[in-house]
Amino acid sequence: MFALATGLAAAVGFIVWQAGAARDIVRDQQVWSHGAVAEDLRVSGQETSRNFVLNSYELTATFTTRDGQPRSEKISFDAFLQSVDQDAPLDARYDTADPSRVVLSWAMDVTRGRWCAVAFLGVMGLIIAASLLMVGIRALGRLFVARRATASFEELELTVVQATTIRHNGRPTGRIKYEFLVPDDLHVAGKRTRKRSVTFNEKKETPVFLSGDGKRILGVRASASRDVPVVPRQDGYPFALSDAAREALTAAAARRSER
Numbered sequence: 320m321f322a323l324a325t326g327l328a329a330a331v332g333f334i335v336w337q338a339g340a341a342r343d344i345v346r347d348q349q350v351w352s353h354g355a356v357a358e359d360l361r362v363s364g365q366e367t368s369r370n371f372v373l374n375s376y377e378l379t380a381t382f383t384t385r386d387g388q389p390r391s392e393k394i395s396f397d398a399f400l401q402s403v404d405q406d407a408p409l410d411a412r413y414d415t416a417d418p419s420r421v422v423l424s425w426a427m428d429v430t431r432g433r434w435c436a437v438a439f440l441g442v443m444g445l446i447i448a449a450s451l452l453m454v455g456i457r458a459l460g461r462l463f464v465a466r467r468a469t470a471s472f473e474e475l476e477l478t479v480v481q482a483t484t485i486r487h488n489g490r491p492t493g494r495i496k497y498e499f500l501v502p503d504d505l506h507v508a509g510k511r512t513r514k515r516s517v518t519f520n521e522k523k524e525t526p527v528f529l530s531g532d533g534k535r536i537l538g539v540r541a542s543a544s545r546d547v548p549v550v551p552r553q554d555g556y557p558f559a560l561s562d563a564a565r566e567a568l569t570a571a572a573a574r575r576s577e578r
Contacts, residue, residue: 334441334444337437337440337441340433340436344430347422347426350414350422354415354421354422355384355412356385357380358384359381361381362378362380362381363381364377364379364394366403372400373440374399376425378395380421382411384413384418390419392418392421394426396429398433399436400435410424411423411424473541475502475538476529476538477500477538478500478535479498480500481497483496485518493520494519494521496517496518497550498514498515499515499516499550500512500514501515524553526552526553527550
């Protein structure tokens with residue numbers, strides 16, 4: 320549920336974020352076309368380049384309005400596959416109705432790159448959001464199978480074909496991925512046997528092992544179904560078990576592993 324909610328929030332957040340960036344570009348074009356020229360212009364700040372692909376600018380423009388009012392305004396924008404030519408002439412224009420809305424000629428010079436940045440960041444954001452949504456949907460699917468199995472269920476012996484420590488940048492994350500085969504899948508003619516997988520926290524969670532060598536684990540699913548089995552933890556999660564039921568599960572698993 321958390322991943323699903325996070326995915327939805329990320330999707331909405333990225334859309335709102337990039338919609339705001341698009342509005343800023345349109346607003347800047349309007350101010351540049353109809354605004355007043357800023358006087359005594361000075362600009363400071365920094366440029367951040369990400370692999371020379373995405374360039375971000377965080378600037379402060381200090382200027383004087385035509386009625387002599389001093390102003391200092393922050394300006395930020397991104398440009399994709401385009402960068403500001405800092406040797407180019409620098410001018411600024413501001414909205415006379417709202418002098419806080421000021422636009423630099425540098426920002427106008429990279430208008431194409433700004434639009435490309437909106438598209439690039441929007442697509443990347445939606446990809447990230449879609450990934451989180453898929454994780455959430457899969458988690459909901461497992462919970463749905465577990466709920467169905469609480470009414471009438473069957474126990475399965477799942478054959479572990481590989482247990483892999485998940486690493487990030489070469490370092491162990493503390494999670495282990497178990498790839499297993501479902502008995503039903505082994506007897507489907509004309510189809511390649513499909514491996515399923517489940518991930519556990521190495522220190523806090525383990526599946527219910529049905530053999531001493533760790534090659535067989537417990538799977539549970541609704542009776543007479545072809546659902547992908549739920550692989551419960553030693554404490555029975557995602558099933559809500561009483562202490563007595565957990566002890567019975569542990570004892571039964573121990574007996575089967577001794578066979």
